[in-house]
Each structure stands twice: as structure tokens, then as C-alpha cells.
Amino acid sequence: MNISLNLNGTATDWEVAPGQTLLQALRASGAFSVKLGCETGDCGSCTVLLDGQPVNSCVVPAARVNGSRVTTLEGLLGDDLMIRLQTELVEQGAVQCGYCIPGMLISLYALLKQGPPIDEETIRHALTGNLCRCTGYVKPVEAARAVAAVLEETS
Ligand code: FES
Ligand code: FES
Incomplete structure (x- = not known):
């Protein structure tokens, strides 16, 4: 087909x-x-x-x-929001083996694209379908919170 x-x-x-x-x-x-x-x-x-x-x-x-x-x-590699998210994940040490990261980036991008306000609970909910065996989610959530805070400041 x-x-x-x-x-x-x-x-x-x-x-x-x-x-x-x-x-x-x-x-x-x-x-x-x-x-x-x-x-x-x-x-x-x-x-x-x-x-x-x-x-x-x-x-x-x-x-x-x-x-x-x-x-x-x-x-999305040239997209400002995606670049900010990728940079924050790396800077917060949220990338370990990396296998889950592309999927996690897509889920977080879809959430952050909606714009503020975005709280921690909403971020954790957005990641419920993305299994990560390495990070315990703390650092990815912190990275997303940091991006959400910038979006809030600049909106
Ligand atoms: S490979 Fe698609 S959800 Fe696991
Ligand atoms: S960083 Fe290894 S599975 Fe998420």
C-alpha cells in the first residue's frame, strides 16, 4: 500500500x-x-x-x-525549545545510557510546547510512558522544570 x-x-x-x-x-x-x-x-x-x-x-x-x-x-534538532531541553538534560546529568532519551525528549517537548504553567506533577505525568532504567527520573524532571521555569519567565 x-x-x-x-x-x-x-x-x-x-x-x-x-x-x-x-x-x-x-x-x-x-x-x-x-x-x-x-x-x-x-x-x-x-x-x-x-x-x-x-x-x-x-x-x-x-x-x-x-x-x-x-x-x-x-x-526537531534545530528547534529552540528542543535545543534548550537537550542542553538542560545534559547539563543536569540526566543522560546515562541514553536509550530512553529520544522518546523522553519527544514526550517532554510535547508537554513544554503547550506553554506555562507546567509543574512537577505534570512533568512526571508526561513521563509515565517513558521507562528509564538508569536515572530514577529525578534529573530528567529537574531538567524539564528548569526549561519550564525559563518559559514561564519569558512568556
Ligand atoms: S518499543 Fe514502543 S513502547 Fe516500547
Ligand atoms: S538513561 Fe538509560 S534507560 Fe534512561
């Missing part, structure tokens, strides 16, 4: 096979920030934005994104 989508701001056509997931199609397209973890929608390492909303791409059929806008971390 041939589908058309907007992938990271570019009109894209994919030939997708029956049963192919969005995760598989994205990695086949070179979007290697999208990580394969559980493949059951539980770990969040495959999180991408589908029409602006975070989804677990491992449980989304590729055929379903026909006509949609799909954004991966590759499509």
Missing part, C-alpha cells in the same frame, strides 16, 4: 507492507532516533509525534499515518 505523509516537514511517500508498524517504517527511512524497545507500547523508547501528539510508534500501523504529520527527534 502506498501512503503519503509529512515526515519531519517533508512530503514523503512510503510503500508499507501489511502489518508494518510506524516504528519499522521510520527506522527504514533512517529515523534512527526512534528506538526499538518492548514493541508492545509499554516502554516509550519509540515515541514520536503524530499530528503533534506523542504516540508509541511500535503499536501504530504504518498505514494509519496516511495523510498525517509525523515528527521524530531528527525533525
Whole structure:
């Protein structure tokens, strides 16, 4: 089946096979920030934005994104908010093995994009679908809080 989508701001056509997931199609397209973890929608390492909303791409059929806008971390690398978030995660020491980080960045980006006020509880809630075996979440949450505080100051 041939589908058309907007992938990271570019009109894209994919030939997708029956049963192919969005995760598989994205990695086949070179979007290697999208990580394969559980493949059951539980770990969040495959999180991408589908029409602006975070989804677990491992449980989304590729055929379903026909006509949609799909954004991966590759499509946000020049975005000011994403750069601020990445910088803060690194500066706070929130990146350890790094496997969960692309998915975590997408979830936090989607939240922060909504604008202030964003409190710690909201940040923790936004990360409930992103499993991290390394950090205990304290530092990622602190990083997101720091970005949220800047957004509040400048809004
Ligand atoms: S690989 Fe998609 S949620 Fe785990
Ligand atoms: S930094 Fe290792 S799983 Fe999150």
C-alpha cells in the first residue's frame, strides 16, 4: 500500500507492507532516533509525534499515518525549545545510557510546547510512558522544570 505523509516537514511517500508498524517504517527511512524497545507500547523508547501528539510508534500501523504529520527527534534538532531541553538534560546529568532519551525528549517537548504553567506533577505525568532504567527520573524532571521555569519567565 502506498501512503503519503509529512515526515519531519517533508512530503514523503512510503510503500508499507501489511502489518508494518510506524516504528519499522521510520527506522527504514533512517529515523534512527526512534528506538526499538518492548514493541508492545509499554516502554516509550519509540515515541514520536503524530499530528503533534506523542504516540508509541511500535503499536501504530504504518498505514494509519496516511495523510498525517509525523515528527521524530531528527525533525526537531534545530528547534529552540528542543535545543534548550537537550542542553538542560545534559547539563543536569540526566543522560546515562541514553536509550530512553529520544522518546523522553519527544514526550517532554510535547508537554513544554503547550506553554506555562507546567509543574512537577505534570512533568512526571508526561513521563509515565517513558521507562528509564538508569536515572530514577529525578534529573530528567529537574531538567524539564528548569526549561519550564525559563518559559514561564519569558512568556
Ligand atoms: S518499543 Fe514502543 S513502547 Fe516500547
Ligand atoms: S538513561 Fe538509560 S534507560 Fe534512561
